[in-house]
Amino acid sequence: xxxxxxxxxxxxxxxxxxxxxxxxxxxxxxxxxxxxxxxxxxxxxxxxxxxxxxxxxxxxxxxxxxxxxxxxxxxxxxxxxxxxxxxxxxxxxxxxxxxxxxxxxxxxxxxxxxxxxxxxxxxxxxxxxxxxxxxxxxxxxxxxxxxxxxxxxxxxxxxxxxxxxxxxxxxxxxxxxxxxxxxxxxxxxxxxxxxxxxxxxxxxxxxxxxxxxxxxxxxxxxxxxxxxxxxxxxxxxxxxxxxxxxxxxxxxxxxxxxxxxxxxxxxxxxxxxxxxxxxxxxxxxxxxxxxxxxxxxxxxxxxxxxxxxxxxxxxxxxxxxxxxxxxxxxxx
Numbered sequence: 010x011x012x013x014x015x016x017x018x019x020x021x022x023x024x025x026x027x028x029x030x031x032x033x034x035x036x037x038x039x040x041x042x043x044x045x046x047x048x049x050x051x052x053x054x055x056x057x058x059x060x061x062x063x064x065x066x067x068x069x070x071x072x073x074x075x076x077x078x079x080x081x082x083x084x085x086x087x088x089x090x091x092x093x094x095x096x097x098x099x100x101x102x103x104x105x106x107x108x109x110x111x112x113x114x115x116x117x118x119x120x121x122x123x124x125x126x127x128x129x130x131x132x133x134x135x136x137x138x139x140x141x142x143x144x145x146x147x148x149x150x151x152x153x154x155x156x157x158x159x160x161x162x163x164x165x166x167x168x169x170x171x172x173x174x175x176x177x178x179x180x181x182x183x184x185x186x187x188x189x190x191x192x193x194x195x196x197x198x199x200x201x202x203x204x205x206x207x208x209x210x211x212x213x214x215x216x217x218x219x220x221x222x223x224x225x226x227x228x229x230x231x232x233x234x235x236x237x238x239x240x241x242x243x244x245x246x247x248x249x250x251x252x253x254x255x256x257x258x259x260x261x262x263x264x265x266x267x268x269x270x271x272x273x274x275x276x277x278x279x280x281x282x283x284x285x286x287x288x289x290x291x292x293x294x295x296x297x298x299x300x301x302x303x304x305x306x307x308x309x310x311x312x313x314x315x316x317x318x319x320x321x322x323x324x325x326x327x328x329x330x331x332x333x334x335x336x337x338x339x340x341x
Contacts, residue, residue: 065230071147191293298330
């Protein structure tokens, strides 16, 4: 199906005020599918079977990795040939998860007239040929879609469609480009494949400056991966922890660990740049200004997080203090 043939209506919008709303952006055409003479299986809403569901990193956090595979490869669906499809997702793009909603009244007697419940999720890994992908979901909250994913079991199905987004990236063979990445919590997931694409390419000399914001040290999602990225000369990461706190008297009085706290330092890996305080606009402005005025034209920024988080840092970066052009700031 060509994008020009697909029209979105209000039933396709999740209502969350996403930076990349489906009402404004059509699912992207798959160049890989066109080249291979196949169809991107995500072009229309399609059933995917849950293969696996595991807690991310340790038993104390409530984020889970969900692994989905196209139902046409999971048995029970013999009418479609899997060889006709590929699964193509652009780094930094998201998929829309859809659930049918019952026609019921809420607690004040207002009838629900929406047909679907929709929420965007960004895969951090996928297999084009095996029609599989993985998403990271924070089960800390109790929204209706989160509750659905919390209770979904291996073998159950869910409908996805996409990819949806606007992030466009060109490799830099000269090493002039700097990509600033600012992430919040589980929103680090959509930028992981962006980083991997750059670092895995021998012809891409883009320099990456990653500022990753988390609640505390045990909630550093993809900590191992971020640490492993440090072996590349063109990747630098600083991690900021808004609520890191140990039982030392000085830290309790400070309402957070200090950088000199021995208990905090003991938790760090070798040369791991982690700060026990939140990333402030002042801190970001200072880091950005270190680049120098001559570098600004070569800087692009990716921000992934809540709407408030994204807008706060976008407003700063596009202000006269930093001077970044609005078109060079990408919200995921």
